[in-house]
Amino acid sequence: MFPSNKKGLLIAGTALATLCGAGAANSEEMVALLLPENVNPRWEQQDAAAFVSTMKEIAPGVKVEVFNANNDTSAQQRQAEQALTQGAKVLVVIPIDGESSAIIADTAAEEGVPTLAYDRMINSANTSFWIQADMFATGAAQAQHVVDNTGAGDTLVLLRGSPTDPNAGVIADGQMSVLQPLFDSGERVMGYANWTPGWDPAIARRSMDQALTQLSNNVQGVVSSNDGNAGAAIAAMEEQGMAGTVPVSGLDCTVQAQQLMLLGKQTQCGWRPLHEMAAAAAEVTVRLLKGEDYADLATETVQNGVGADVAFVPVDSYSAVGAEGVAYVIENDPSITRDMVCQGEAAATDFCK
Structure with missing residues (x-):
């Protein structure tokens, strides 16, 4: 892991900027x-x-x-x-x-x-x-979380990443290293799987809607490759009264994802x-x-x-689960604060009180 011994890594202002100033480096560079x-x-x-x-x-x-x-x-x-x-x-x-x-x-x-x-x-x-x-390990951790929170014969939905992103395939391979043996044995059922071009949540939402329709809502777990897909899956399940009853994985631990984790709707994210x-x-x-x-x-x-x-x-990477995982991310990620997470519905959770 790259040593975190630098100071001043807190985000300042917008990222889409041009910065210049006097210093030891050539100002023309x-x-x-x-x-x-x-x-x-x-x-x-x-x-x-x-x-x-x-x-x-x-x-x-x-x-x-x-x-x-x-x-x-x-x-x-x-x-x-x-x-x-x-x-x-x-x-x-x-x-x-x-x-x-x-x-x-x-x-x-x-x-x-x-x-x-x-x-x-x-x-x-x-x-x-x-x-x-290690994105292979990240994908494996996502799948293992969902496996650990489902039972024999349960049906899973896989919302993969963008097919042009090299990481998406590695994440999917990591997921399948855990899932394929269970699919082969019948311990878990692959009910639906689809890729998400451009990691577009709108596409992930359509995929999840299709999965719920095809499976008549018989879904016990969602292996989502990132938080955008996870949020889309949760929105689809919300309409069916299923959000909060199905484990959902993610990646990036965005503020929205952490709020959903505090609400029990997203249950894991890779950080x-x-x-x-x-x-x-x-x-x-x-x-x-x-x-x-x-x-x-x-x-x-x-x-x-x-x-x-x-x-x-x-x-390094960390598999954040539940409120404990949210606490870890807030402590270790200088771009995210407790106040940022404890907004909206999440503000009423025990974590934020």
Whole structure:
């Protein structure tokens, strides 16, 4: 896990900003952070904000340009080209599509600019660095939670992630490592499974509505790959009077997810220290700008989808369950406070009183 020994990682202001100032770094230097979409609030509110904040702290003379492609792979490629035209010296990319984003890393390499894959792998020989948690283990933890809270013969719904996101497949593989033996033996029944293009909650909602219709509401567990899917599933079950009676997993531990957990409607979410992931990416970015080695930060090497060795910084993850899990996230995530979670219906829960 990347050491959390830096100070000042609290989010300040909006992430979609350009920061510059005087400092040891060359004021002409600029780096670009390319976000995939704004469907999930974490990208702008947590990852980008923490990256910008850390860069301002450790390299105040470097401009940080933040782009959001809104789930458009062509737009993300254009934004990368724009950043390179503007003189970006490092690209930090959260790809929409791990395959098509290879052109971003390849184009940058032609100009001598390194590309860091943040959160999602870029399947290019020119990917310099990757930072992520063990998403296979995260998926396994989601599935295990639902299994632990269901019984023999119970029917499960699987709401998977976006088919173009490399992480979504790994999460699904982790889930199936737990579930497939149970499906094979009949201990659990796969009632419905579907992918969610763009991680769009509206698509997840349609999937859950279809599942409930096809199964005549005979659903005892929902293995959801992220919080957006979980919220969509809960909204669908709310209309059927089922919310709060069915275990539902998630990922990211958004404020909304934690509120739903306090209300007993979402029962689990996988949490990662996004501030540490962003800090690690910022530290590597600065090392690259200065021409310094970052081998001490990249503790492992992994192969990406094209067989290229990529320096890797793994981060820990935590399976948050119930009010205890919410308390853990609030204590360890500088972007989320108790006051933020204890709003609306959640304010009336015992946790918030």
